[in-house]
Amino acid sequence: xxxxxxxxxxWGVFFLIEAPLAAIKPLLVAGVEPVLAPSGAALLTLNVVHxxxxxxxxxxxxxxEIDVGVLVDLDNSKFSADLPQATVAVYVIKVASTARGYIDxxxxxxxxxxxxxxxxxxxxxxxxLDVSVQDADxxxxxxxxxxxxxxxxxxxxxxxxxxxxxEHGVHRANYIFSGEGLTKPMTTAMELRIHPHPFLADLxxxxxxxxxxxxxxxxxxxxxxxxxxxxxxxxxxxxxxGAENQA
Numbered sequence: 182x183x184x185x186x187x188x189x190x191x192w193g194v195f196f197l198i199e200a201p202l203a204a205i206k207p208l209l210v211a212g213v214e215p216v217l218a219p220s221g222a223a224l225l226t227l228n229v230v231h232x233x234x235x236x237x238x239x240x241x242x243x244x245x246e247i248d249v250g251v252l253v254d255l256d257n258s259k260f261s262a263d264l265p266q267a268t269v270a271v272y273v274i275k276v277a278s279t280a281r282g283y284i285d286x287x288x289x290x291x292x293x294x295x296x297x298x299x300x301x302x303x304x305x306x307x308x309x310l311d312v313s314v315q316d317a318d319x320x321x322x323x324x325x326x327x328x329x330x331x332x333x334x335x336x337x338x339x340x341x342x343x344x345x346x347x348e349h350g351v352h353r354a355n356y357i358f359s360g361e362g363l364t365k366p367m368t369t370a371m372e373l374r375i376h377p378h379p380f381l382a383d384l385x386x387x388x389x390x391x392x393x394x395x396x397x398x399x400x401x402x403x404x405x406x407x408x409x410x411x412x413x414x415x416x417x418x419x420x421x422x423g424a425e426n427q428a
Contacts, residue, residue: 187237187408190360190399193230194310194324196373197395200225204385205251208274208293210345216252224252224394225384226271227373229312229324231305232283233404244280245303247314247321248273249384253343259412260355267341267355277301277380291344291352295380310371310398320376327372333400334364342409353412360405367396 199222205215206223215223227249234243250271257266277295278284279302288294305312310326337359345351363370373396375381377388399405 185408185410186239187406188239188241189233189236190230190405190407191233191402192305192307193228193399193405194312194371195397196227196371196391196393198225198227198373198386198391198393199223201385204383205274208383209251209253209272210351212351213272213343213345214254216254218394225386226250226252227322229303229305229314229322231303237408241286242280242282244278244283245305245314246276246278246283247303247380248277249275249381250342255341256353257341257355259353260410261412264410264412265339265355265357267339270341270343270353272343275380279303289346290354291346291349292342293345307402309401316380318378321378321380322376323374325372325374326370328367328370331370331398332364333361333403336360336362336364355410357408357410358405359408361400361403362405363396363398368393370396370398 199218199220202215202217202221202223209215218224230246232241232244232246234241250273253270253272255267255270260266274293275295276284276287276292284294301316303312303314310324313323314321337357339355339357342354342356343351373391373393375386375388375391
């Protein structure tokens with residue numbers, strides 16, 4: 182992506198879950214170490230998002246995305262004081278999207294992407310947090326809103342995406358995620374169910390309702406933003422821009 186760019190979303194649910202370390206370690210590249218839960222398990226982020234068309238300094242197609250990441254060691258050492266300083270780092274191990282161009286640009290940036298599966302589709306209710314994701318192989322996951330009197334307010338989170346490609350090796354982009362979201366820590370606002378499916382099969386997480394360590398959501402149909410920042414020495418050729426990254 183460019184040195185600084187911003188993309189926008191109007192729907193998103195975000196989960197933090199545990200997975201067996203033995204299953205996750207082989208999915209990481211050398212030099213990237215997972216952050217562990219007190220139980221010794223790896224910590225995964227699982228997100229479902231709808232991105233809006235357009236952006237600032239980048240042009241993305243409107244698309245639905247599902248992604249999985251691993252919490253890893255944070256490193257702000259290459260980010261000068263005038264750049265956002267992240268508080269958490271995630272190595273994204275899976276990205277799937279309904280837009281081919283978006284996937285292609287994620288691959289250029291260094292994300293571990295899954296080429297669009299046959300008939301990948303997202304069914305979501307724009308006024309709630311309900312969503313189902315499926316493709317020709319069957320359902321991937323479903324999310325059902327359980328609590329209907331949720332409180333939303335303005336938020337800002339600063340995080341770090343960790344990527345890897347042949348040109349730059351392991352490299353990082355810090356981001357500011359802001360908008361209107363859940364105001365309180367949640368673990369039971371939604372029911373997350375994982376289905377037996379190749380996309381999630383190698384994570385070591387048993388199919389069924391998943392116990393969440395944390396749940397977060399953008400207020401449905403509100404507008405959130407993800408502003409990305411890279412260190413001076415890490416730049417991506419802007420002539421390749423067409424679609425960009427994820428949360």
